[in-house]
Amino acid sequence: MAPAPEAPGISHEGETTPHNNFSNVEATNKSRVTIIGSGNWGSVAAKLIASNTLKLSSFHDEVRMWVYEETLPDGEKLTDVINKTNENAKYLLGIKLGKNVVADPDLENAVKEANMVVFVTPHQFVEGICKRLTGKMKSDVKAISLIKGMEVKPEGPCMISRLISQQLGINCCVLMGANIANEIAMEKFSEATIGYRENRAIAEKWVQLFNTPYFIVTAVQDVEGVELCGTLKNVVAIAAGYVDGLGMGNNTKAAIMRLGLREMKAFSKLLFSSVEDSTFFESCGVADLITTCLGGRNRKVAEAFAKNRGKRSFDELEAEMLQGQKLQGVSTAREVYEVLNHRGWLELFPLFATVHEISIGRLPPSAIVNYNEPKAVLISSKL
Numbered sequence: 001m002a003p004a005p006e007a008p009g010i011s012h013e014g015e016t017t018p019h020n021n022f023s024n025v026e027a028t029n030k031s032r033v034t035i036i037g038s039g040n041w042g043s044v045a046a047k048l049i050a051s052n053t054l055k056l057s058s059f060h061d062e063v064r065m066w067v068y069e070e071t072l073p074d075g076e077k078l079t080d081v082i083n084k085t086n087e088n089a090k091y092l093l094g095i096k097l098g099k100n101v102v103a104d105p106d107l108e109n110a111v112k113e114a115n116m117v118v119f120v121t122p123h124q125f126v127e128g129i130c131k132r133l134t135g136k137m138k139s140d141v142k143a144i145s146l147i148k149g150m151e152v153k154p155e156g157p158c159m160i161s162r163l164i165s166q167q168l169g170i171n172c173c174v175l176m177g178a179n180i181a182n183e184i185a186m187e188k189f190s191e192a193t194i195g196y197r198e199n200r201a202i203a204e205k206w207v208q209l210f211n212t213p214y215f216i217v218t219a220v221q222d223v224e225g226v227e228l229c230g231t232l233k234n235v236v237a238i239a240a241g242y243v244d245g246l247g248m249g250n251n252t253k254a255a256i257m258r259l260g261l262r263e264m265k266a267f268s269k270l271l272f273s274s275v276e277d278s279t280f281f282e283s284c285g286v287a288d289l290i291t292t293c294l295g296g297r298n299r300k301v302a303e304a305f306a307k308n309r310g311k312r313s314f315d316e317l318e319a320e321m322l323q324g325q326k327l328q329g330v331s332t333a334r335e336v337y338e339v340l341n342h343r344g345w346l347e348l349f350p351l352f353a354t355v356h357e358i359s360i361g362r363l364p365p366s367a368i369v370n371y372n373e374p375k376a377v378l379i380s381s382k383l
């Protein structure tokens, strides 16, 4: 196993960079894995992968993890702390990542020898990261996105895996599921779904890399379906948080989850006719919807928003409650709203539309269940 570096070096960007011990390793057919992102889920993904690369002879032991560098309150760089303690002191305190995880603040350096790249940053940063990566990776590198979100372009919505594929000219699968990172960090049993486009063999290699006895991964040939499930459930989670903040109870929350699932399915199929019904019964579908609406960050912050009757903004609450971790549901609700508005579908998706209108203060949180407007619920039920 390649040990974690002991002394820092300086990259051409002037960033403090761990020594690159890639260059001295003899060429083999083993794949090298790099993770782009080191937040809460990114760190847990590193732990899962690092436990497998040690066991599987088809992978190099070392897992490189690009860190968006920051200085901790005690003045230390996050990268240095991870490499010294083998823990991400800011985003996953108290969990050992594996000694073969090497944190690297230099993006280009982190990817230059990689054969397999895992994207796991909040979705709003991906486009900028891809711009920086253009022409910097091996041409046959394979990617997977663990990112739940989408971008909206003038020509229409663009899924994150598509953005990565198109900007970098590489194959990109997705991995989504009922995966609250802190629970997986403690090795509590859960499942996940990999979505792939055509190449089953590539998907199987990703399954090998992620699968553990407590993290069971299944591959399905429906990349858009899997990714849209992971993306859209965050909007429903915001609605569930509103319901909790208003003290409305479990029956109301269950109704919101049911209506949300219908809108998720209808919206996905309107965007991509290839999306399979069966995908909604995988971990990425109904299971992720349930866990997020019960225990996720989107739910938690939306609950606080509703309790404050919208008087404190999501940005303010996110900064105070999540300390650097990022919500995806509020921006996804805005992005979905743009698509609905542009295509004249707003009336077809009352739950999605209402979530956004509440989050920008156009409607009060109580509008999430509008008893005077049964038409909206009825339309949603028919989809």
Ligand SMILES: NC(=O)c1ccc[n+]([C@@H]2O[C@H](COP(=O)([O-])OP(=O)(O)OC[C@H]3O[C@@H](n4cnc5c(N)ncnc54)[C@H](O)[C@@H]3O)[C@@H](O)[C@H]2O)c1
Pocket (backbone or CB within 6 Å): 037, 038, 039, 040, 041, 042, 043, 068, 069, 091, 120, 121, 122, 123, 125, 146, 147, 148, 149, 179, 180, 181, 182, 324, 325, 326, 327, 328
């Ligand atoms: N945390 C979970 O339980 C979980 C589970 C499954 C999927 N996901 C998804 O994984 C993705 C990443 O989430 P996470 O939980 O790992 O992150 P996070 O929300 O815990 O942390 C935010 C990350 O963004 C980084 N960051 C801040 N500004 C940046 C910038 N300008 N450029 C690049 N990076 C920047 C921070 O350094 C930090 O690593 C999201 O799409 C999320 O929905 C999260």
Ligand SMILES: O=P(O)(O)OC[C@H](O)CO
Pocket (backbone or CB within 6 Å): 148, 177, 178, 179, 180, 181, 237, 288, 291, 292, 295, 296, 297, 298, 299, 327, 328
């Ligand atoms: O904490 P959330 O709301 O970002 O959700 C986390 C994961 O997506 C759950 O699978």
